[in-house]
Amino acid sequence: MSSSTRTTPTAPRRTRRAVIATAAVIGGTVLALAIPTMASAHVGVSPDELVAGDHGVLTFSFSHGCDNSPTTALRITMPEGLASVAPTMDGDWKIDVARGDDGLVSAVTYTALAPVPTDLRGAVSMxxxxxxxxxxxxxxxxxxxxxxxxxxxxxxAEKGEDPHSLDSPAPVVTVTAATADGHGAHDATTPKTDAAGETAAADPLPTVLGAGGLAAGIAALVVAVLAYRRRV
Structure with missing residues (x-):
């Protein structure tokens, strides 16, 4: 009488499940980090509020490029209602000023002496x-x-429209009326900014999307672990 021994390939199966679980965690983590990055890509201005009849220094900051391509230049068009514009000299940028028929600055082009990588924040001011x-x-x-x-x-944004819903919003500065002492409701010399030089008003969309991506990664890990335990 002959007998045979059946060997169950548990080791290879465990290896495959471990790989799946690891891939799920990595995928969720990447999604959690990548989505906020894409959602927060924009050109911002700080401060975003000035007082009528006053002067101020505006800083235009950006990160990321065009589909992750390094930035080479920023062309900023001036709105009507400005009495004067004076770009700030910066050793990292070449500055070209265009003027209208009235002699006022109509646009300022900042050309980077070296392209700004997508993982660095760039800024110009005037x-x-x-x-x-x-x-x-x-x-x-x-x-x-x-x-x-x-x-x-x-x-x-149109009236009543959320600016954060726009795909490519233009930087906007709010002008407040001057009070009797010549200042507005907020001191224009003390802009509300965060550590990255952006406006203090935070866009909740990147946080929500990031949390969703992280939750997806955790859920994938749980499913992979449960499937592994059922088959062991």
């Missing part, structure tokens, strides 16, 4: 002067040129 009759909002359309392609940050 001093602006406001009239007493400057509009309540000042939009600064920006064209971000890159090694490959360009992105036009020119969209403006």
């Amino acid at each position: 001093s602006v002067g406001l009239d007493e009759d400057t509009p309540e909002t000042l939009a600064f359309p920006v064209v971000q040129e890159c090694v490959d392609g360009a992105t036009e940050w020119t969209q403006l």
Whole structure:
């Protein structure tokens, strides 16, 4: 009488399940990190509030490029209602100023002496002067040129529309009325910014999407572990 021994290939199966579980965790983590990065890509301005008839220094900051292509230039168009514009000299940028028929600055182009990598934050600045009759909002359309392609940050929110819902919003500065002492409700010399130089008002979308990506990764891990335990 002959007998045979049946060997169950448990080791290879365990290895495959471990690989699946690891891939699930990595995929969820990547998604959690990548989605907020994509959602927060924009050109911002700080401060985002100035006082009518006053002066201030506006800093336009950006990160990422055109589909992850390094940034080579920023062309910023000036809105009507500015009494003066003076770009800030910077050793990292070449500055070209265009003027209208009235002699006022109509656009400023900052060309990077070396392309700005997508994983670094870049910034340019300018001093602006406001009239007493400057509009309540000042939009600064920006064209971000890159090694490959360009992105036009020119969209403006309609009345009642959430600016965060726009794909390519233009940087906007709110102008407040001057009080009797010549200052607005907020001191224009003390902008509300966070550590990255952006406006203090945070966009909740990147946080929500990031949490969703992390939750997806954790869920995938749980499913993989349960499947592994059932088959062992």
